[in-house]
Amino acid sequence: MNEFDKLIYQYRFIVGGVLIAVILTGSGLLVWEKIVQSRQSKNEAMELLEKENEALRQELSGQAKVVAGSEASVVQGESDKININTAALTDLDKIPSVGPVIAQRIIDYRNENGAFKTIEDLKKVKGIGEKTFEKISGSITAGE
Template identity: 45%
Template sequence: MEHVPRQFFLPLSVRPRSIFPIRGDLLIHLFEKYRTLVFILAGAAALFVFLLFKPSPPQQGTPMAIEAKESAIEAPQPVDTVTTDDKIFVDIKGQVERPGLYEMSPHERVDGVVEMAGGFTKDADRNAINLALKVSDEMMVYVPKKGEVETPLPPGSLSGTNGGEGELVNINQATSEEIQKLPGIGPSKAAAFIQYREENGPYRSVEDIKNISGIGEKTFERLKEMITVQ
């Protein structure tokens, strides 16, 4: 016969209490025993979760750094592009310190190319050159020596001879008084001759005078044998 513990035959009221509490009592027992440790661990866990999910404060230094970086990068400056159409070339010869070919702007005058060439020499006939005359592309400026006899120059060039009695009037260089020596030309038309060459550059041909207001075909036929362009 199988042995049965004696306590199973005793009434419930006299049975000995188990040394192990039931599950609920065990949890309460453990909580009471380790209460302090539980609170410490719970507080630490709550603090960890708070720090983990806490939104980061905006960084004040970053916008300033970006702004400083952006300000350091300057906006690209427009580049002044100069096309070949904005430049002309003038050849100056004769009594200047540095004769040669010079690149200039179309609105400049003979005075500018003389200055670029180093100025007149001591032997230059300064009165023979109209420094106020506007330059043009492919123009040649010749500065004569004092007492130099005029030599023919190619069209489009500027010499220092203004012409005299019995000679053709060089309308690219003649003064108002010299132009008025032409038949039918008074002070107002002489001024128009000079204004045209100052605004448009040297006359390319004698036919250019027909572009002057007041110079018609009849006047041109009368003057064409008396004028020249040099």
């Protein structure tokens, strides 16, 4: 055995350990790189989804405004009075002194008993007395 072979034989464990450390470090770096890339891809995908969601929200809110505006014009017609026979819950809720509960009662009464013949028939709805009727009579119509 020459000197070189003796040296390799003496330090074989150290050389083997260094080689294993280099291989493990390289593998670890590759795994780390893949993890970082996947996180970046996920972040990019999330940003893209958020942009698409925001665009859809804006589009839908624009459509809702158009629909709400067209419904209001159909319900109110040329006058500013709300037709209690055709108004939706949201329109009835806009009448002064009428909240969502009474608005629902108006709709329920209308569904059970048919259309109001005059606005005075509204007094038959629970929660609408003479005082409330006086407050709202200028804002409503029964299509008379």
